[in-house]
Amino acid sequence: MVVVWIVAGFCAAPALEAQAQSTCNWTTLQNPTRQVIRCGGDALALEREAGSILVIQERQGAAVPREIGLEEGAALIDVAPGAARTQIRTPHAIAAVRGTSYVVDAGPNATSVFVIEGQVDVRKTGNPSTVTLGPGEGVDVSAEQPLQVVRWGSARVAALLARFGR
Numbered sequence: 001m002v003v004v005w006i007v008a009g010f011c012a013a014p015a016l017e018a019q020a021q022s023t024c025n026w027t028t029l030q031n032p033t034r035q036v037i038r039c040g041g042d043a044l045a046l047e048r049e050a051g052s053i054l055v056i057q058e059r060q061g062a063a064v065p066r067e068i069g070l071e072e073g074a075a076l077i078d079v080a081p082g083a084a085r086t087q088i089r090t091p092h093a094i095a096a097v098r099g100t101s102y103v104v105d106a107g108p109n110a111t112s113v114f115v116i117e118g119q120v121d122v123r124k125t126g127n128p129s130t131v132t133l134g135p136g137e138g139v140d141v142s143a144e145q146p147l148q149v150v151r152w153g154s155a156r157v158a159a160l161l162a163r164f165g166r
Helices: 154-162
Strands: 004-007 024-029 034-039 044-049 053-057 067-079 086-089 093-097 100-106 111-117 120-124 130-133 137-141
Touching: 034 053, 044 053, 093 100, 093 111, 100 154, 111 120, 111 130, 111 154, 120 137, 130 137
Parallel strands: 067 086
Antiparallel strands: 004 053, 024 034, 034 044, 044 067, 053 067, 067 100, 086 093, 093 120, 100 111, 111 137, 120 130
16 A cells, blocks of 8 residues: 655644554654654654645555655755665655755745755756755756756855754
8 A cells, every 4th residue: 555645734743543554653843843754764754844745655564755745845854874765856856865864945936955964866857967966065956047066055054954953
C-alpha cells in the first residue's frame, strides 16, 4: 500500500487511524513553530516551516518516500548516508540527494535550494540540465533565469536557517 499525505498549512499529524498505516512519525517543535516528519526510521527527516504545503507519497514497508512535493514554503531535509534517494519536487525545481542536509524554499515565482552538508543535484522542472551544489552553495530556480550555482552570503544563510530555529 502507498499512503499519500497532503499537508496544507500547519496542522497536527494525520488522524490516528491514518497514522497507524504510516511509516512516518510527526513531531511539532517550537521557536519557531515547525514540524518534523521522520520516515524510514532515521533515514529521512523533513522539517517544514509553518504554512508550507507538502505532498508526501510513502512507499510500502519502512522505505523512505521516493518523492515529496513542496508546493509552497520551506523544508529542511536530512537524508542519512546510504538511504534511498528521495526527490523534492517544487513547481520550479527538482532536488535529489543521498546522505546530505539541505533546504528547499518554494515561492510563487522561484525555488531556492541551499546545501548545508553533502551534495545536491538540482534541475528545472521539465529540463534535463542539472547543477550540483556543495556545502555553502545555493541556486535560485525560475523559468526566466539559467541555473547558476553561487556561494551564499552569511546573512542570507542565517535568515534561511533561522526559519528552522538554527
